[in-house]
Structure formats: C-alpha cells, structure tokens
C-alpha cells in the first residue's frame with residue numbers, strides 16, 4: 279500500500295515539476311526561477327549543506343534535469359527499502375507466536391496477524407475496521423486497550439476470557455495514531471504452573487504423613503516404650519510400613535520420570551497376560567483379605583499372547599488392582615476379566631467400591647489427581663498416570679467407567695503378538 | 698449528512714458499550730457457577746460488587762441513548778435501533794441480577810457439605826452464557842438467522858432445568874434433611890433458566906430491529 283502511494287507521489291511530483299518547467303520556458307521566465315527550482319530538487323535529495331550539489335548562480339535546464347534524476351533514484355531506493363521492510367515485517371508478524379493488532383484512536387482494528395485471528399476466531403478481512411471489543415468480546419481486555427489510548431501509556435493485564443476460559447495476557451503500547459496490542463495465550467503456562475504447584479503441594483503432603491508418623495513412633499520409643507518388648511515390636515512393624523510407603527513413592531516418582539523421558543525402552547516379548555495377572559493377584563491377595571475383599575481372577579488360560587514388557591504390564595495390573603482394593607469397602611468383590619478384540623486383548627478390573635464422580639472421572643489418569651485427598655489411602659495419585667503411560671507406550675488404551683456408590687471398572691488394551 | 702454520520706458514530710459507540718456490558722454479564726454468570734462449585738465466597742462477594750458496575754453501565758448507556766435522541770432527532774428507523782438498545786440493556790441488567798442472585802445463594806450455602814456433584818447446573822450456565830454471547834453478536838451484525846437459532850436453543854436449557862428439578866425433588870423425597878440444600882440448588886437452576894429466557898427476549902428484539910416485525914419466535918416452556 280505505502281509503496282504504491284509513494285510511487286504515485288513521485289509521479290505526480292515529477293509531472294508537476296515538468297509542467298512548471300514547460301511554463302517557465304514558454305514564459306521565458308528568469309533564470310532565477312529555474313535556479314530556485316533546481317535548488318529545491320537538490321535539497322530534496324541531499325542535505326542542504328551538501329557542497330557538491332551547490333549550484334552556480336544562474337542555473338541551467340540540464341542541471342535541473344540532472345537534479346531531478348538524482349531525486350528520482352533516491353526515491354526509488356527509498357520505496358525499495360520500504361517494500362523490503364514491509365516484507366520483513368510481514369514475515370515476522372506471520373511467524374510470531376503472539377497475537378499482534380494495531381488499533382486506531384477509536385480502538386478500531388487496522389491490522390492483525392494470523393495468531394490474533396486465531397485467538398479471536400476471526401478472519402483478517404472481516405476483522406479490519408471493526409472495534410476491538412467486537413473481536414475480543416471481553417470488557418476487561420477492551421478496557422486495557424482503552425486505557426492505553428486515553429493515557430498514552432503502556433498498559434498490561436491478564437484476563438480470563440468470558441466464553442473460552444482461556445487466559446490471555448495483553449500489552450497495549452501507545453503509537454502516534456493508536457496503539458499496538460500484543461496478545462499472548464497463557465492458558466498452557468497457567469496450567470503448567472498449576473500442575474507444578476499441585477505437584478509440590480502433593481509431594482509435601484505425601485511426605486508429611488509418613489514422616490510425621492515415623493517421628494511420633496521414634497519419639498515414643500525413645501521415651502521408654504523401647505523397654506516394653508511387645509510395644510517395641512509393634513512400633514517397629516509400623517515404622518516398616520511407613521518406610522515402605524516412602525520407598526514406594528520414591529520408586530513411583532522415578533518410574534514416572536523414566537517413562538516420561540523415554541530413556542528406558544520397553545523390552546517387548548510375547549507374554550501370557552493371564553499368567554502375569556495370576557502372579558499379581560497372588561501377590562495382592564493378602565492385602566485383599568485383610569480388607570475383607572474377594573479377589574476373582576476370571577481370565578482363560580488360552581488367551582493369545584500379547585506383545586508386552588513383562589515388568590511394566592505387571593506394574594499396570596498392580597496399580598489398577600491395588601486401587602480397587604483401596605477404594606472398595608469390606609465385603610466387596612474385585613473381578614479381573616479379559617476379552618479378545620481383533621488384534622487386542624482387553625483386561626478389565628471391576629470393583630464394587632465407592633466409585634468415582636462423573637466430574638472427576640476424566641481426570642483420574644492425570645499425575646497426582648486424587649478424587650478425595652483424605653480417602654486416597656496414602657496413595658500418591660501417580661498410580662494411574664504411570665499405568666496410562668505404560669499402556670500407551672505399548673500402543674494400547676486405558677479408560678475407566680464408574681458409578682458413584684456402585685463401583686468402578688478400569689480397563690486397558692494390549693496388542694496381541696503376531697504369530 | 699454531517700448529522701447522520703455523527704449519529705451513526707455515536708450509535709456504534711453505544712453498540713461497543715453493549716458488547717462490554719454483555720461481557721460483564723457473561724462473566725458474572727460463569728463466575729457465579731465457578732463460585733458455587735468451588736465454594737468460593739470471596740468470588741461470590743466480588744460478583745455482588747461487580748453487579749453494581751453492571752447497573753452503572755446500564756444507566757450510562759441509557760444516558761447516552763437519551764442524549765442521542767435529544768441532540769440528533771433521529772428518524773424512525775434510527776429511533777427503532779435506540780429503543781432496541783434500551784430494551785437489550787434492560788434484559789442484560791436483569792441477567793446480571795440473576796447472576797448476583799446465584800452469588801448470594803453461594804454465600805448462603807457457605808461451607809455446607811455439597812448435596813451432589815454439580816453437572817447439569819454448570820451445563821446450564823455454559824449454555825446460557827454461550828447463547829448470550831451469540832445474541833449480542835447477532836445484534837451487532839444484524840444477523841436474524843443467528844438470533845433465531847439462539848432462541849431455538851432455549852429448549853436445551855429448559856430440558857436441563859427439568860432434569861435438575863426432578864433430580865433435586867427426588868433427593869428431598871428420599872431424605873427430608875436435604876430439603877434446604879436442594880431448594881437452594883433449585884433457585885440457582887431457576888435463575889439460569891430465567892437468564893436464558895431473557896436472552897431469547899434479546900434475540901426477539903434483534904429480529905424486530907432488523908425486520909421491523911415483532912414476533913415471538915419460540916415460546917418458552919416456562
């Protein structure tokens with residue numbers, strides 16, 4: 279746009295000068311006039327002090343033509359530079375991750391880049407000329423821009439957008455004819471921040487409980503309980519339980535970070551899942567019995583082998599069945615069954631436990647997510663996150679269905695080994 | 698000609714004010730339900746304070762409209778758009794009051810144990826806010842199709858209200874101790890249902906403003 283305007287301007291100026299020139303000749307005006315014109319043309323090209331451009335008194339038409347030529351060349355190079363600048367600017371604007379808009383004094387959008395179009399769900403053509411609020415549809419964002427236009431000072435603010443629930447950060451910088459508005463989507467950053475806060479909160483919570491109880495046990499022993507052999511035995515046993523909990527948490531955390539970083543590849547081989555499940559069930563049976571739960575393994579012996587990493591598949595089963603034990607009240611039942619489906623084997627663990635509220639259901643596979651901090655039975659909230667990572671690394675899927683008060687089924691699939 | 702463009706410039710400014718007011722109301726609705734879900738009393742108090750600003754915005758827009766009529770002596774069609782605006786801001790203000798009402802209920806509930814996890818009530822709020830958002834889009838773009846579409850969606854809010862209502866009644870029948878808590882949630886749902894109705898009024902106004910014909914597009918069940 280500016281390039282064209284400039285080119286037109288040059289043409290017009292040149293044309294008007296030549297006309298003036300013609301008139302001057304026809305009227306055989308004084309050389310004085312010609313000289314002044316030449317001087318003017320030169321001034322436009324050079325700084326007035328440029329001595330080489332200084333003219334002998336009583337200029338000639340040739341000299342004027344020379345000066346005009348120079349002028350033209352200079353203007354051409356300016357427009358060329360401008361076009362190049364524009365190109366650079368356009369490239370920057372289209373690749374930049376932030377939304378960029380220009381608004382005029384009336385807060386109407388005069389330019390926006392692709393990111394801004396995407397953030398506000400508009401296309402460039404339809405957005406131009408519209409008031410900023412009609413794109414943003416958010417009074418808090420609008421007032422940031424307005425304040426910038428009114429005060430002529432930079433304004434910054436973060437806003438949760440009305441409809442989309444995204445967090446956007448706005449920086450409005452005043453320009454001579456309006457303002458430059460930079461919009462950054464902070465939704466993901468916020469989510470990560472929250473995850474990190476939750477992470478630290480959870481870790482410290484999880485650490486505090488076993489450590490506090492270890493401390494209490496040790497202090498009681500020191501205060502004399504150690505003399506009573508029975509009590510001492512009991513306390514030592516409890517201390518063992520607490521240290522086990524801490525050890526489990528440490529191993530879960532390192533397991534998760536190992537899987538996530540991807541530096542320990544799966545050791546895949548054809549596996550008999552029924553056999554793996556049987557081992558897990560036997561290992562967890564004492565716990566289930568203590569909790570007065572019936573643990574039923576309902577898987578046939580002749581399942582097609584799956585392609586899996588034995589230790590990891592075992593870990594998935596432990597995590598899922600362990601949850602079923604923790605979240606099922608006494609007299610309940612836990613059933614592990616299987617189904618062959620195309621090229622996958624589905625394994626499901628159903629319990630008759632407390633269930634999971636529909637609101638929480640989609641989130642239980644998130645790291646550290648626990649429906650009820652108080653009722654999680656000392657877990658870290660990592661078990662299902664680990665299970666999900668493992669299953670997905672195998673090319674399978676894991677999901678949960680649940681009804682509050684009735685029970686939960688957690689199921690996952692593993693690809694069968696091709697024979 | 699000079700007068701006419703000045704008039705339309707002002708009218709456009711007022712439209713922008715309406716979008717701003719709409720955003721205030723939309724946020725008030727969503728935040729009231731957020732506050733309800735999280736038992737966030739501080740947020741509830743903030744919503745109540747913000748409602749004052751919504752009311753002020755309404756009077757501010759009304760004042761601008763009056764100025765416009767007084768100084769520009771608009772023709773019939775322009776007058777119609779001003780009257781449409783006056784109606785829309787009244788509806789918006791009422792919806793703001795409903796959101797404030799929900800915030801007051803949140804304060805009443807305080808930290809009582811929740812009766813049930815909230816699922817349909819947030820859905821109602823989401824739907825209502827989205828209808829409100831699009832009704833104002835329809836207004837500024839003179840889009841009667843969108844306006845009619847939004848009206849037709851009121852059924853969904855009504856259906857959700859039905860569902861919430863029936864479910865809460867069943868709680869009360871089962872255990873009379875839940876009556877107080879259930880009643881409060883019914884109020885919340887009721888406020889949302891009324892809000893969606895107000896949105897359909899806005900849409901009807903938009904259709905009237907564009908076509909010049911008053912029509913009741915979809916009679917609400919409630």
Ligand SMILES: Nc1ncnc2c1ncn2[C@@H]1O[C@H](COP(=O)(O)OP(=O)(O)O)[C@@H](O)[C@H]1O
Nearest residue numbers: 601605642648649654657658659660661662686
């Ligand atoms: N079988 C189940 N029944 C009820 N709730 C469950 C069940 N399995 C998982 N959950 C819920 O999902 C949350 C996350 O599970 P998990 O990742 O294994 O963490 P943790 O067991 O350490 O709490 C649990 O805290 C619990 O609230």
Ligand SMILES: [Mg+2]
Nearest residue numbers: 601657661662
């Ligand atoms: Mg677990």
